[in-house]
Amino acid sequence: MFKRWLMIKKLGSEIDLDRLKAVLFLRKKGKDKDINNLLPLLSDKDWNVRNATALTIIKLVNLYPEKKEEILLKLHQLLEKRSLTTKLSVLEILGQLRAYSSKDFIKKIIEESDYDLQYAAIRAIGYLDDVDILSSLKEVVYSKDYITRRAVIFSILRIVNSVEEEKKVELLTPHIHLLIQVYLELNELGEVIYKILDYGDPEQFPGMKPYSEFEIIRLTSLIEQYDYRVPVYKNFAKIIYPLYFPLNS
Numbered sequence: 001m002f003k004r005w006l007m008i009k010k011l012g013s014e015i016d017l018d019r020l021k022a023v024l025f026l027r028k029k030g031k032d033k034d035i036n037n038l039l040p041l042l043s044d045k046d047w048n049v050r051n052a053t054a055l056t057i058i059k060l061v062n063l064y065p066e067k068k069e070e071i072l073l074k075l076h077q078l079l080e081k082r083s084l085t086t087k088l089s090v091l092e093i094l095g096q097l098r099a100y101s102s103k104d105f106i107k108k109i110i111e112e113s114d115y116d117l118q119y120a121a122i123r124a125i126g127y128l129d130d131v132d133i134l135s136s137l138k139e140v141v142y143s144k145d146y147i148t149r150r151a152v153i154f155s156i157l158r159i160v161n162s163v164e165e166e167k168k169v170e171l172l173t174p175h176i177h178l179l180i181q182v183y184l185e186l187n188e189l190g191e192v193i194y195k196i197l198d199y200g201d202p203e204q205f206p207g208m209k210p211y212s213e214f215e216i217i218r219l220t221s222l223i224e225q226y227d228y229r230v231p232v233y234k235n236f237a238k239i240i241y242p243l244y245f246p247l248n249s
Contacts, residue, residue, distance in 0.1 A: 004029060011037055016046040023049060027056040032064035035071055042078065042093075043086040054089045058096045072099050079105055088120045095124030103128060107136045115145045122148065126155025129162035134175045141181050149185065156182050160192055168192055173200040176239060177209040184215060189222040197223070197232045197239075211240055 007029075010022040023041060026034050038060075041053040061068050078090050091109070094102045102124075109121040122140060125133050134156065141152045156178065163171055172179060173196050183190040211219070223236060 019049045023052045030060050042089045050089045091120040091124040095127040115148045119151050122151040126158045131171045169199050173204040197235045
């Protein structure tokens with residue numbers, strides 16, 4: 001009991017190592033009431049303390065799920081008021097907790113923030129495994145910042161892989177342009193792209209996206225790695241050339 005009291009007291013120590021040890025102690029021995037004591041350390045000056053605190057909060061909230069909504073509300077307040085470093089830690093927590101109630105907060109950050117915070121928000125939203133989120137990523141997938149683009153790819157692939165196999169074509173066909181961009185970046189076609197080209201409903205294809213000649217050549221080359229089937233090429237034409245070569249089903 002005394003050791004626990006001493007460790008909790010060390011959360012306010014001026015010595016970085018003391019604070020870190022206290023956070024790590026609570027990761028093993030923490031109770032539900034300790035989560036609130038940890039929240040201020042998400043703004044700690046030391047990265048190691050902030051990182052350890054985020055991971056400890058994630059573990060404790062998972063251990064005490066009845067505290068989740070209360071803690072999420074406080075995390076949302078931190079997102080609105082605190083510094084960049086705090087927000088980065090908060091976004092990591094929201095992502096790892098798969099906080100669906102935070103989706104609108106995270107989407108707003110993706111749409112309005114600079115690339116540093118945007119990167120963390122993209123990572124976080126990818127953990128939600130929600131196909132509807134893909135529409136929030138359709139602009140940032142073209143980011144000029146390489147790290148941001150890689151974060152988008154990581155998140156989109158997580159979401160794609162989370163969809164049940166038998167529902168992939170139906171749910172992902174409306175996002176075909178976004179998926180093509182991802183797989184072009186990876187220089188592969190991707191099984192899900194081929195399935196959509198083979199079995200997708202053309203009526204569900206989204207509006208035209210202007211592909212460059214270079215992109216079309218790359219796509220054609222990637223498709224040629226698969227077996228030829230007429231539906232694949234008809235759907236490919238409808239996606240790439242819908243304004244120029246409309247084809248009847």
